[in-house]
Amino acid sequence: MLPSWVPGAAAGIVSLHLMQKLLFPYFWSDLRYLLKVVMYGLRVEMYRLQGRIVTVLDKFVKLAEKQPHKPFLIYEGKVHTYRDVDRRSNRIAQVFLHHGALKKGDTVALLMGNEPDFIHVWFGLAKLGCVVAFLNFNIRSRSLLHCVSSCEPKILVVGADLLGTLEEILPSLQKNISVWIMTKDSTFPSVHTLLDKIEAASEDPVPVNRRSANNLKSSVLYIFTSGTTGLPKAAVISHMQVLKGAAGLWAFGATAEDIIYITLPLYHSAASLLGIGGCIELGATCVLKKKFSASQFWNDCKKYNVTVIQYIGELCRYLCSQPVKEGEKNHKVRLAVGNGVRNDVWREFLDRFGAVKICEFYGATEGNICFMNHTGKIGSVGRTNFFYKLFFPFDLIKYDFQKDEPIRNKHGWCEKVKKGEAGLLISKVNAKNPFFGYAGNKRHTQKKLLCEVFKKGDLYFNTGDLMVQDHENFLYFWDRIGDTFRWKGENVATTEVSDVIVMLDFIQEANVYGVSVPGKRSFSCMFFFPGLFNTSLDLEQMYKQVVTYLPSYACPLFLRVQEKMEMTGTFKQQKFRLVDEGFNPSTITDPLYFLDNSKKAYVLLTREVHEMILSGKMKL
Numbered sequence: 290m291l292p293s294w295v296p297g298a299a300a301g302i303v304s305l306h307l308m309q310k311l312l313f314p315y316f317w318s319d320l321r322y323l324l325k326v327v328m329y330g331l332r333v334e335m336y337r338l339q340g341r342i343v344t345v346l347d348k349f350v351k352l353a354e355k356q357p358h359k360p361f362l363i364y365e366g367k368v369h370t371y372r373d374v375d376r377r378s379n380r381i382a383q384v385f386l387h388h389g390a391l392k393k394g395d396t397v398a399l400l401m402g403n404e405p406d407f408i409h410v411w412f413g414l415a416k417l418g419c420v421v422a423f424l425n426f427n428i429r430s431r432s433l434l435h436c437v438s439s440c441e442p443k444i445l446v447v448g449a450d451l452l453g454t455l456e457e458i459l460p461s462l463q464k465n466i467s468v469w470i471m472t473k474d475s476t477f478p479s480v481h482t483l484l485d486k487i488e489a490a491s492e493d494p495v496p497v498n499r500r501s502a503n504n505l506k507s508s509v510l511y512i513f514t515s516g517t518t519g520l521p522k523a524a525v526i527s528h529m530q531v532l533k534g535a536a537g538l539w540a541f542g543a544t545a546e547d548i549i550y551i552t553l554p555l556y557h558s559a560a561s562l563l564g565i566g567g568c569i570e571l572g573a574t575c576v577l578k579k580k581f582s583a584s585q586f587w588n589d590c591k592k593y594n595v596t597v598i599q600y601i602g603e604l605c606r607y608l609c610s611q612p613v614k615e616g617e618k619n620h621k622v623r624l625a626v627g628n629g630v631r632n633d634v635w636r637e638f639l640d641r642f643g644a645v646k647i648c649e650f651y652g653a654t655e656g657n658i659c660f661m662n663h664t665g666k667i668g669s670v671g672r673t674n675f676f677y678k679l680f681f682p683f684d685l686i687k688y689d690f691q692k693d694e695p696i697r698n699k700h701g702w703c704e705k706v707k708k709g710e711a712g713l714l715i716s717k718v719n720a721k722n723p724f725f726g727y728a729g730n731k732r733h734t735q736k737k738l739l740c741e742v743f744k745k746g747d748l749y750f751n752t753g754d755l756m757v758q759d760h761e762n763f764l765y766f767w768d769r770i771g772d773t774f775r776w777k778g779e780n781v782a783t784t785e786v787s788d789v790i791v792m793l794d795f796i797q798e799a800n801v802y803g804v805s806v807p808g809k810r811s812f813s814c815m816f817f818f819p820g821l822f823n824t825s826l827d828l829e830q831m832y833k834q835v836v837t838y839l840p841s842y843a844c845p846l847f848l849r850v851q852e853k854m855e856m857t858g859t860f861k862q863q864k865f866r867l868v869d870e871g872f873n874p875s876t877i878t879d880p881l882y883f884l885d886n887s888k889k890a891y892v893l894l895t896r897e898v899h900e901m902i903l904s905g906k907m908k909l
Contacts, residue, residue, distance in 0.1 A: 321663075322540070322661070323674075323676055329540075333529075342502045342528070346416065349374075349375070349412065350375060352371050353371040353372050357370060357372035359371055360574045361575065362374060363577070363593060364404065364577045369405055375412075377405075377409045378408075379492050380413070381410055381483075381487060382413040382417050385417060391443060393417065395443045396419065396422055396442045398424055400424040401471070402426050403555050403560075403578060405577070415509065418501075420508050420509060420510065422436075422442060422523060422728075423512050423513065424437070427841065429838055432838075432839075440728050441728075443465075444466065445462070449484075455468070455470065455480075456477070467481065468480045470483060471483050505529040506723065509526060510531065510561075511525060520785050521785075522655075522730060524655035525728055526562075526725070534566050535570040536567075538573075538626060541663070543624060543626075545573050546573070547573045547597045548574045548575075548597070549568055549576065549597045549599070550622075552599070552604070553604075558654045583608055596622060597625075598622055598624070599627050601629050601630075605625075627648075628650055632667055647665060648661070648663075651670035655737070656716065657716050657718060660764055666763050669763040671764050672762055673762050673764060680721075684712075684714075684715055684743075685715075686713050687703070688711075693770065695713055702741075703715075703743060708760050711767045713752070713753075713754070713755055714752040714755070714756045715739055715752065717747070717749055717750075724737070737751050755770060783802060787799045789834065790831075792838075795826065800867070802867060803868070805871065806909065828882065829890065846883065846884045847872045848883075848891060849872070849879050850881075850882075875899070881893070881894035883898055
């Protein structure tokens with residue numbers, strides 16, 4: 290006979306379980322995720338209290354000793370083990386130690402595409418205690434020179450496939466910057482070669498004290514971001530931020546047995562910190578791709594037994610746009626980690642490619658706040674609760690879209706939005722969640738901070754993103770504010786594009802903004818509006834200008850010609866109505882033009898062309 294209290298206790302446990310499922314359905318998943326965050330934070334804090342600052346590079350060196358023969362990188366079929374990468378990065382460190390005259394803390398700019406030597410150079414310079422600046426290899430001319438000068442490097446290292454880009458900027462490059470190219474010989478005057486010196490260098494490690502960090506808040510990388518407006522800015526990345534980024538794959542459930550597929554550019558924090566850093570945190574293997582290919586994607590995943598992929602929203606859409614093939618679910622991919630995937634693409638991706646857990650997250654390169662969708666809720670970038678806000682305090686506040694600033698009440702304080710309403714995401718800046726700002730630009734650093742938000746003396750980081758929190762505490766990305774939008778996975782700053790356009794002598798002023806194209810991510814398409822003309826519009830010269838001075842993703846796809854620039858009541862360029870009007874020649878009487886890549890020219894945007902774009906027959 291069971292004691293009389295057993296049935297009652299069992300009934301109580303069942304009742305509690307049912308109540309938890311009904312009232313707190315995400316309790317256990319929230320708890321597991323929160324415990325992981327706390328455990329990782331405690332581990333880092335314990336190292337600090339013991340007087341040990343353990344960086345991601347330190348972890349890599351340890352792994353090279355512990356598992357020297359395990360593949361770290363697989364690139365174009367060739368395997369690079371942990372020992373291989375460690376030794377080649379040692380060679381590069383030795384070259385710059387003896388030939389580069391670099392001191393600990395010096396900055397070196399890196400202009401290279403996705404290849405193993407990007408990582409070898411990065412790690413080699415980090416072993417010397419240098420701050421490495423990742424340059425976007427898509428940008429050209431004036432923008433690239435701006436990026437180089439803003440991070441004030443002692444040395445610029447350029448990949449062998451980017452010598453054409455180097456040739457464009459070399460005459461204007463500051464004379465005190467030493468240029469090194471990843472070749473054995475050079476036709477450029479006063480440019481050093483690196484490949485020949487690497488082959489002759491020693492594999493011995495440089496002294497450990499060169500790379501040792503005294504503080505987790507010290508700078509280790511500069512990663513460029515377009516931010517909210519203007520030319521790219523060098524976000525200061527500390528050891529702490531690298532450690533947090535590297536923990537992302539682990540937090541989503543990846544393990545040392547996983548094989549991660551990286552097709553995103555390494556100059557992006559998603560690929561370098563989350564991808565490469567994440568592999569090191571796990572002790573896993575990475576398959577690195579030179580460039581994303583939708584047609585080869587699943588073949589690569591099958592060939593290399595990939596289990597974890599990284600994505601941006603457009604990447605998933607490109608995969609879903611491919612012709613359907615047999616056996617599309619015959620792969621080993623179990624996790625897809627990234628951001629920006631639309632709800633409809635999310636559902637289609639799962640239906641078509643099988644039971645892959647989509648791990649959507651939110652985070653800005655320079656930001657001090659991150660959300661992770663650990664429950665798999667479609668459309669959400671993450672989830673919050675009382676305990677999460679204790680560790681990472683943030684709020685969503687009311688925003689005035691016309692004035693382009695937060696709304697303040699009669700007392701001067703910002704006001705929080707209600708659940709279900711869109712609000713500007715701001716995160717509190719404190720000792721545990723610092724904001725490191727931008728290299729060489731105090732003005733832009735200050736512009737990203739909001740003071741006196743809810744009370745005197747408080748300080749918040751302005752993400753520039755509008756979010757919605759629903760009644761179940763799930764968070765959803767709503768839109769970006771300011772003069773930036775996304776196209777092909779890149780942030781496009783309208784002011785940068787505008788500056789290139791007005792260099793033409795027949796353009797007096799330009800208004801640049803994004804419009805929505807059906808089937809593409811909202812505000813993804815570039816729309817350019819030439820304002821006032823000195824002479825006639827030269828479409829041939831316009832085409833040459835944008836393809837020469839802008840990366841391909843920032844080239845205006847549409848032109849709209851008006852004789853007079855429209856301004857708001859506060860003398861700002863009118864964008865809201867123009868955005869709403871879109872690019873429909875049936876409703877817009879102004880002349881419209883379209884960038885036809887097949888013809889390498891701007892052509893008249895007719896109703897027929899417009900219909901082909903909307904139907905997807907015309908590729909953008």
